Structure formats: structure tokens, C-alpha cells
Amino acid sequence: MEDLIKDQYGLLYSSELLLSIILLVFIIGVVANLSDGLNEKMLSEEELSSLENIAIQSSDYLLSNPGNPENWEEDERLNNGIVSKKIIPGLAIKNKNFENGEFYSESSSDEMIMSNAISYNKLIKIKNNYDSLVNENLFNGSVKSSMAIYPLNSEIRPIKMGTDFDYEDDNVNDNDIVTVNRTVKCDFYSRFAVYNFNDLELFGENYDDGLCNHDSNPNLTNHENDERSLWLCKNFRVYKESLEEYEYYLISDESVKNSGTYWILESLNRTHENKEMLNQEVIELNPFLLEDLENSSDEIYSIHFNVPKNRISDFKTVLVAIPNNMTDVLISNDELNYDYFRVQDVNFILKIGYK
Numbered sequence: 001m002e003d004l005i006k007d008q009y010g011l012l013y014s015s016e017l018l019l020s021i022i023l024l025v026f027i028i029g030v031v032a033n034l035s036d037g038l039n040e041k042m043l044s045e046e047e048l049s050s051l052e053n054i055a056i057q058s059s060d061y062l063l064s065n066p067g068n069p070e071n072w073e074e075d076e077r078l079n080n081g082i083v084s085k086k087i088i089p090g091l092a093i094k095n096k097n098f099e100n101g102e103f104y105s106e107s108s109s110d111e112m113i114m115s116n117a118i119s120y121n122k123l124i125k126i127k128n129n130y131d132s133l134v135n136e137n138l139f140n141g142s143v144k145s146s147m148a149i150y151p152l153n154s155e156i157r158p159i160k161m162g163t164d165f166d167y168e169d170d171n172v173n174d175n176d177i178v179t180v181n182r183t184v185k186c187d188f189y190s191r192f193a194v195y196n197f198n199d200l201e202l203f204g205e206n207y208d209d210g211l212c213n214h215d216s217n218p219n220l221t222n223h224e225n226d227e228r229s230l231w232l233c234k235n236f237r238v239y240k241e242s243l244e245e246y247e248y249y250l251i252s253d254e255s256v257k258n259s260g261t262y263w264i265l266e267s268l269n270r271t272h273e274n275k276e277m278l279n280q281e282v283i284e285l286n287p288f289l290l291e292d293l294e295n296s297s298d299e300i301y302s303i304h305f306n307v308p309k310n311r312i313s314d315f316k317t318v319l320v321a322i323p324n325n326m327t328d329v330l331i332s333n334d335e336l337n338y339d340y341f342r343v344q345d346v347n348f349i350l351k352i353g354y355k
């Protein structure tokens, strides 16, 4: 009985506490609403149009300037959140031409800047240092902002950074935020591509892949196209040192499993005829490459694909070399995926509001 009384008191006590908490929350709510009502103000037309100007001008700036100083995104300190006041970020890609899903260096025109093409690397550096790079260095602390890219290809995740305007429930009115939306190209990880092997798609039967060591060696079967299939053969050199810094992968679109493609990887000192079905999306090449590089500083390798003519559109493969320190991140983000090694169209969205 004594226990029961104690329990009753305990119950009473806790319900009293609950009641007072509810009351407190209620009072805070009323006060907050009151002050909200006092502070709330719609932006004047003038304020809104100057906000629009900032949004449009800063979008133009970000999309058409590579940023300052040159190669600002390579500043190692950015990886530790240390941001120099001198950096004004830009997203544009410099000195490149676009062809077959990749940007190519164009050395003859040093000043050329790709219009409407953004660097994924720069975008990630901005995401990781948004407040300092954008809110402070770019906007001088005068506004709050967010940036996002929405890839048109649904296999690639959107990336959002900055103020989450959708989540903010304080006195920000939707009408007081200005949004700029531009469709641009983003390079993602295409800069790590050594070769893109979907060329067949573009050139079809007329595709001339140049020399194949199997055509000139009488001991090896000729890789000439026949009625039913095409050969695509490329040579590439690998230095022993680069294996310490890079992971080589052959990365294919999922559709390659249906394409009936065979492949051969060999070094010119270790040629062979054993073609294998290409039915894995990700193939690690370093173990194979290392076998030839144990006693040599560099080696020329040769990769051959045999693709059925009626399955050419399912053959999408890229040979990539990814810096060692990035492979774990790519794997854990599920980005070791064909689509991430191609240039992709994205919607770039910048939102700005007064603080």
C-alpha cells in the first residue's frame, strides 16, 4: 500500500511536470509568434529587384569565371576547412573542348573558358567550405544563399549546399527568395577518364581504331571486323610510379552485361588470345598491371573489345585512373559508376535571400 501511494505521488508529480512543460512551450510559442508578427515584413519591390540583380550577376559570375586565384580549388588547405580570404570561387572550366562525353584540353587558346560548363571538383570544394567561400568571400556576408545541381540523368544524385531554404521556418517568406536556374554541363569525374570506349556508337562501321598489335603479329589472331562484330583496340602506357598514385579501373554501364562484349587486356610483352566476357561494371586493373611492372619502370598495355554489331548501343565503357586518395570516397559514395565519368547536363540552381 505504501508503495502504491508513492507511485501515485510519483505519477502526480510527473503529470504536474508535464503540464508545466506544456504551459512553458505554449508561452514560448505565443511570445515567438508575437515577435514574428512584429518582425515580419515583405520585401519592397526595390529590395526584391536588387536581390534579383545579385542572384543573376553572381550566377553569371560563377558560371563564366574559373575563380581567383587560378586553380584555387587545388589549395590543399581547403581540405581542412582553411579558406584564404583571397579566394573568390568560380565554377567555370578553362581551356577545354567538348567531344564524346569528355572535355579535352585545348592548349592553343589559353584564355578560352568554356561557357556554361562547370567543374565538379570546384563545386565539391565550395560545398565543403560554403560559408567562407560563398557567404563571406563572394557575398561579403550580405545575404544568405544556397546552391544546388540537379543532374538530368537520374543515375546521378543532386548536390545541395548552403542555407536550406525549404527547411527554414523562421520569418523567411518564399516570395523573399530569388532563384536562378540554368542548365549547364558538369564534368563530374570525366577528368579521370583515360579512354572512352563508346566511340563505336558515334562512328559505327566506319570507325578506324588505328593499330592493333594483333593485326601485325602473325602469331596472333587478326582483329579485323567481321560480319557480326567490331573490334575496338587501344594502347596505353603505364608508369610504375603512377600505379602508386592511381587506381586503374575499367568501368562499364550496366547495359554492358547485355551487350555480349568480349575483352582482352595484355601487355605488349605478354600478349594472349583469351578473350573474356565483359559482364562486370567495375573491374580493378592494378593487380594485372602490376604483374608487368615488377621489373620495369613502364609498360605499354593493349586493351581490345569485341562488340556484336547489333549491341553497339549497349557498349559503354571507360578506362579511368583515379587518384588513390579518392577511390575510397568514390566507393563509399557509390560514385564508381559509368555515369559519373561522363560529362552530364545539370540544372544549376542558386537561391538568395536577405539575412
Ligand SMILES: [Zn+2]
Residues within 6 Å of the ligand: 212, 213, 214, 223, 231, 232, 233, 303, 304, 305
Ligand atoms: Zn585488337
